[in-house]
Amino acid sequence: MVEFDQYLGFLAFLTILTIGFWLMIFLLTFVVPYWLGGNLLEMWKERREAKKAEREKA
Template sequence: MFDFDQYLGFLAFLTILTIGFWLMIFLMTFVIPYWIGGALIEFIKEKRDEKKARNK
């Protein structure tokens, strides 16, 4: 059915596909929400500091 070279190519393909899938899951569940949350916190801090500077 498969030659040894085709078998190795198929295994390499499956490995790359699996790594890409889990990387996508990791990025979508941890990294991107962390990045967005940090950006929102910094934005809120900037607005609060701006408001304090204006009121003084």
């Protein structure tokens, strides 16, 4: 038979596991694409500015 403290421990484990799972899903669906998109946009802007500066220099 399962005692009450073991039951509470199991519920705490399931809660932490579920929170971790949903946090991972959130990070993979919103944060990572936002971070990648921002980095790609910044790289594109820097390259465009470098080309513009090179054209003005020549």
